[in-house]
């Protein structure tokens with residue numbers, strides 16, 4: 189029940205008045221049935237002695253009853269709004285959880301299932317957290333009604349009350365089988381349903397369209413579709429038959445119960461052991477109780493269903509971890525110390541015994557063939573993954589041991605950086621504001637793109653949130669990512685992973701000139717497949733199969749490493765030939 193306690197805590201935190209509304213609702217709605225059970229008996233008993241007062245009493249009763257009904261809708265309307273507010277706050281927690289999920293877990297199936305289930309737990313106002321909150325006032329009202337019924341039953345014949353209770357419980361038990369009968373139909377038919385849905389999808393899929401039209405296989409598709417459909421209908425008919433049998437049995441028991449009650453009430457009235465007022469009270473109370481019992485069954489099944497949907501929400505509640513100590517040194521030396529790394533989903537080491545020191549403000553170029561492990565190294569530096577073996581040290585401190593938060597230190601352009609469906613300006617500044625971006629637009633030539641839009645820097649990108657959003661070309665995107673990396677101020681590490689891969693030769697050259705400014709006062713890693721583009725870096729690291737083969741200036745590598753020299757000469761030749 190820790191889940192319910194947690195939900196109450198959140199209600200108390202975000203909308204404490206929900207508890208007051210629950211109490212008001214429960215008292216009024218819980219006592220409402222007794223207004224019409226007890227009052228008429230009072231009128232019958234006192235009619236002769238005080239007819240005038242009773243007329244007023246009767247009018248008052250109608251007035252109060254109307255007021256309670258109005259009050260009911262008013263209180264529940266308010267309560268529903270507050271319930272939605274709590275739900276949105278919980279939904280926000282799921283969003284935050286998925287946004288801040290560690291990079292290494294982004295493809296983890298268990299994690300994505302957790303997030304899906306947690307979303308289901310809070311997305312609907314009818315089940316999960318919403319269902320639990322909405323059923324709470326009803327549940328409390330039922331409890332109050334139950335006390336009222338017990339009070340009346342204590343005055344009735346013990347045997348009759350017991351028989352009524354036992355028979356009501358038996359019918360409830362029999363009727364509880366009905367949802368199970370339908371459940372087993374859904375379960376046994378879900379495979380059938382899925383096939384049905386797949387055939388249906390396949391028929392509509394644009395990919396199948398060509399073959400369906402040219403080879404005219406509509407009839408074949410339709411026959412599969414209809415067969416699945418007929419199977420379903422037959423099964424449903426069988427299920428309905430079973431449910432009807434159960435219903436009939438319950439109705440028969442109800443009939444016996446009603447006959448016993450009416451027999452006892454009539455004979456007691458004739459014998460004079462109860463008067464007409466009592467007759468009315470007992471009669472209405474017993475049948476109101478039967479209704480109450482059916483309602484309770486629904487409420488309990490709603491509660492347990494909502495509870496089962498809400499439970500997985502707990503999986504995503506992070507134990508409030510203290511954010512790591514903020515780390516922002518004046519000078520920074522980064523050291524990869526015998527680092528080995530393999531991806532969570534693979535068996536082989538991608539980086540093997542990697543030793544590398546990046547001095548304060550040193551700019552490093554990482555070069556090497558496709559798959560050498562350059563991006564992997566950069567991702568480890570960004571903290572997206574942790575070394576499988578070995579350590580990464582910042583000023584001699586092991587990142588893993590320290591739990592430090594060095595997010596503020598890093599800026600990056602990765603190969604798979606993303607655009608967000610917001611304005612160009614927001615895509616660059618993200619959360620920040622009040623920054624003069626004009627110089628950055630100019631530096632990255634984004635101003636030329638911005639000038640083509642009527643809305644300028646406020647033009648929305650992508651068409652997810654805005655139908656008038658625009659798409660950018662590969663090269664335009666790269667300029668935007670660079671602008672984003674530049675706009676993040678006071679960073680000490682800059683990672684540029686193939687930031688020019690999609691630029692044409694002219695833009696590429698201009699951007700290389702820009703790098704000199706970019707990497708100033710920072711430690712940087714620049715990954716490029718083009719060896720000639722790395723000359724502005726202080727040092728070049730040549731990687732192959734997850735290892736560092738050589739390190740030094742361009743001239744040094746040309747002298748001491750044959751592979752580097754061959755690759756450089758080959759690229760130089762090809763580049764000239766192409767141009």
Ligand SMILES: Nc1ncnc2c1ncn2[C@@H]1O[C@H](COP(=O)(O)OP(=O)(O)OP(=O)(O)O)[C@@H](O)[C@H]1O
Pocket residue numbers: 531532533534538556557558559560561562563564565717
């Ligand atoms: N998420 C991943 N899961 C498993 N293996 C991966 C993953 N990402 C990359 N790899 C593998 O790791 C190796 C190194 O990849 P990486 O992207 O670091 O190389 P790279 O030197 O940057 O290559 P490129 O020049 O093509 O970008 C490759 O063999 C690649 O298949």
